[in-house]
Amino acid sequence: MSYRNLPPDFREKHPSICVTVDPALTPSADIAKLYKESLDELVLGAEHGFDGVCINEHHGSAYAMMPSPNLLAAILSHRTSKAAICVLGNSIVFYNPPTRVAEEFAMLDCLSNGRLIAGFPVGTPMDSAYAFGQNPSMIRQRYQEAHDLIMSAWTADSVFPFQGRFYNLRYVNALPRPLQKPHPPVWIPAGGSVETWKWCAERDYGYCYLSYYGYAAAADLLEGFWREIDLLEKPRNPYRAGFMQMVGVAQSRAEADDLYGAAAEYFFQQSLHIDSRFVSPPGHSSEKSVRDRANSTLTRVADAKGGDGIGGIARDWVGIRDGGHVVAGNVDDVIEQLRELGRSLNVGHLMTMLQFGNMSHETACSNIRLFGERVAPALRDLHSEWGDHWWPSGCEGSAR
Amino acid sequence: MNGPDERFSDVGGHAIRIWEAGAGPPIGYLAGTDGLLRWSPFLEGLSRSRKVVVPSLPGFPGGGAGHRDLDTLLDWLIATRDVLEAAGLLGGDLIATSVAAPLVADVAAIWPGAIRRLILISPFGYSDPSDAITDIWAQRPGDISGVLSSDPERHTASRRPPPDTDPIEWKITLTRGDEAAARYLYPFGDTGLINRLVRLSIPLLVVRGTLDRTVPLISAQRIAAAVSGPAQLLEVAGVGHLAELDAPDLLIEAVERFLAAASVT
Numbered sequence: 001m002s003y004r005n006l007p008p009d010f011r012e013k014h015p016s017i018c019v020t021v022d023p024a025l026t027p028s029a030d031i032a033k034l035y036k037e038s039l040d041e042l043v044l045g046a047e048h049g050f051d052g053v054c055i056n057e058h059h060g061s062a063y064a065m066m067p068s069p070n071l072l073a074a075i076l077s078h079r080t081s082k083a084a085i086c087v088l089g090n091s092i093v094f095y096n097p098p099t100r101v102a103e104e105f106a107m108l109d110c111l112s113n114g115r116l117i118a119g120f121p122v123g124t125p126m127d128s129a130y131a132f133g134q135n136p137s138m139i140r141q142r143y144q145e146a147h148d149l150i151m152s153a154w155t156a157d158s159v160f161p162f163q164g165r166f167y168n169l170r171y172v173n174a175l176p177r178p179l180q181k182p183h184p185p186v187w188i189p190a191g192g193s194v195e196t197w198k199w200c201a202e203r204d205y206g207y208c209y210l211s212y213y214g215y216a217a218a219a220d221l222l223e224g225f226w227r228e229i230d231l232l233e234k235p236r237n238p239y240r241a242g243f244m245q246m247v248g249v250a251q252s253r254a255e256a257d258d259l260y261g262a263a264a265e266y267f268f269q270q271s272l273h274i275d276s277r278f279v280s281p282p283g284h285s286s287e288k289s290v291r292d293r294a295n296s297t298l299t300r301v302a303d304a305k306g307g308d309g310i311g312g313i314a315r316d317w318v319g320i321r322d323g324g325h326v327v328a329g330n331v332d333d334v335i336e337q338l339r340e341l342g343r344s345l346n347v348g349h350l351m352t353m354l355q356f357g358n359m360s361h362e363t364a365c366s367n368i369r370l371f372g373e374r375v376a377p378a379l380r381d382l383h384s385e386w387g388d389h390w391w392p393s394g395c396e397g398s399a400r
Numbered sequence: 401m402n403g404p405d406e407r408f409s410d411v412g413g414h415a416i417r418i419w420e421a422g423a424g425p426p427i428g429y430l431a432g433t434d435g436l437l438r439w440s441p442f443l444e445g446l447s448r449s450r451k452v453v454v455p456s457l458p459g460f461p462g463g464g465a466g467h468r469d470l471d472t473l474l475d476w477l478i479a480t481r482d483v484l485e486a487a488g489l490l491g492g493d494l495i496a497t498s499v500a501a502p503l504v505a506d507v508a509a510i511w512p513g514a515i516r517r518l519i520l521i522s523p524f525g526y527s528d529p530s531d532a533i534t535d536i537w538a539q540r541p542g543d544i545s546g547v548l549s550s551d552p553e554r555h556t557a558s559r560r561p562p563p564d565t566d567p568i569e570w571k572i573t574l575t576r577g578d579e580a581a582a583r584y585l586y587p588f589g590d591t592g593l594i595n596r597l598v599r600l601s602i603p604l605l606v607v608r609g610t611l612d613r614t615v616p617l618i619s620a621q622r623i624a625a626a627v628s629g630p631a632q633l634l635e636v637a638g639v640g641h642l643a644e645l646d647a648p649d650l651l652i653e654a655v656e657r658f659l660a661a662a663s664v665t
């Protein structure tokens with residue numbers, strides 16, 4: 001839910017889209033319109049062949065104007081009836097105590113009749129350490145404990161005390177409990193932390209790689225997750241994993257260029273214009289991740305191409321399209337690439353970003369309709385031999 | 401430079417490095433931002449007339465990874481006192497700089513007799529709302545040296561890995577020190593020290609460089625003014641936050657002048 005009306009010289013005149021972004025750049029009247037259009041787009045997706053709708057959480061950021069995803073999830077619970085509601089997620093370290101997350105997610109699960117997917121991100125460095133002032137050196141330790149508290153709150157059959165290192169509550173009794181038993185499926189959105197692979201694999205949580213750089217660049221990272229699954233001798237069920245891909249589908253390749261090129265450039269040049277001051281607070285990444293990232297292909301590519309923050313790989317439409325950051329083209333092009341994505345990454349949950357940058361509401365709706373009606377049906381047979389145990393039990397297609 | 405002798409001592413289940421060099425009246429030194437990556441000209445100069453003892457704090461270079469066991473300021477103060485004890489520095493004279501300064505100042509305030517005379521260089525610990533301590537954890541790569549030193553190239557050089565050092569592990573060492581400092585100082589670099597300094601009655605010298613872009617003058621002034629014992633504030637012209645890196649000889653002179661004047665019985 002990026003703000004869609006940044007000035008053309010935003011990148012030159014402003015250092016960052018988040019943390020220190022000038023509030024005057026995002027007038028509230030525009031945001032009112034953004035929320036309405038975004039909700040309408042998500043509902044349209046639910047009505048046109050999408051199995052679920054997904055929203056996330058960010059703070060102090062015009063990259064995503066969504067500090068409270070649960071508010072929108074509540075609206076979506078009522079405006080949709082079949083689609084999964086994926087909140088990806090609540091940054092659990094930001095809530096004190098974390099039982100607030102247990103309560104609100106349980107409410108959403110009840111409101112939606114068991115269609116909630118509960119996402120527990122650690123939170124980006126920009127959100128957690130700077131916008132929300134959380135001590136980066138303690139975030140991962142607090143996250144583990146917050147998670148344990150939430151899961152206990154959901155599954156306990158009586159009131160219980162919780163005496164932790166960071167959280168101490170004498171009477172934990174989060175009401176309501178979730179509708180789904182023992183709890184909604186838990187998905188962990190990840191951007192490259194190697195500990196998250198093992199953590200998700202051990203707990204049978206969904207592992208979702210949220211990348212802006214396309215599936216070709218994601219193979220190593222997803223394979224890291226699958227290796228952890230192998231080590232635990234669990235089956236490589238593709239529905240364990242999700243991948244986010246930006247998509248622009250049109251009647252022809254030329255039309256795709258016309259419809260999506262400028263919006264993609266806006267996204268990669270403006271929406272991802274993050275001041276490098278806010279990218280690496282100490283302790284936010286574990287030492288293991290720092291070591292692995294220092295050797296990763298992506299880091300070497302980014303360093304070789306230069307650039308700032310996390311938008312430094314491709315910023316022109318041809319580079320964005322040909323680099324696979326956006327899968328764009330006619331229906332057949334998109335189907336072919338997305339089938340390859342699903343196969344090569346062994347991913348069963350494809351999270352498509354069909355509105356990006358400053359794409360107009362009308363174009364986004366057109367993209368959503370065309371994808372839902374022509375592309376989605378051509379992908380359904382992929383991985384159909386597997387049961388989806390990571391899908392809400394209140395939705396069709398769930399094996400829970 | 402000759403370099404120090406090195407030993408390790410167990411503190412809280414983690415091995416802490418202790419460097420020692422020189423002979424004469426002993427003085428301890430706790431390094432600040434960056435920790436102590438290598439023996440410095442300041443310490444070498446000081447060791448010509450004194451026995452210089454340099455323990456590492458948890459998480460800082462030479463301090464292992466015990467910082468992750470320390471959650472609260474009280475945890476850090478106890479650990480700091482334990483480090484000083486392991487190094488044989490309790491009851492003696494001490495220099496503490498930058499991010500180490502507030503820990504040592506609090507130890508001196510809370511445990512009478514723990515420190516005899518104290519020199520705080522560019523001290524964190526108090527951040528005034530009118531002129532806050534710079535956010536050292538939100539700097540662009542390449543900018544931090546200019547924030548910490550009046551000679552950014554000298555600071556950059558001081559952080560380069562020694563020959564035959566794995567560059568990735570060196571990066572981890574640097575990051576771990578930042579993480580350790582954040583653990584008790586995030587986000588403002590203020591530990592509430594100002595509320596306890598009235599308990600500090602020992603001779604105190606507070607040093608601040610006029611080009612310090614990290615700790616504002618008001619922080620140093622308020623710290624010097626808050627103690628109940630004899631205190632001086634010394635401003636050193638042309639010197640940045642890492643004053644002993646920028647002007648080691650000037651700082652050695654200042655330390656020796658203070659110790660000569662601050663007589664103890």
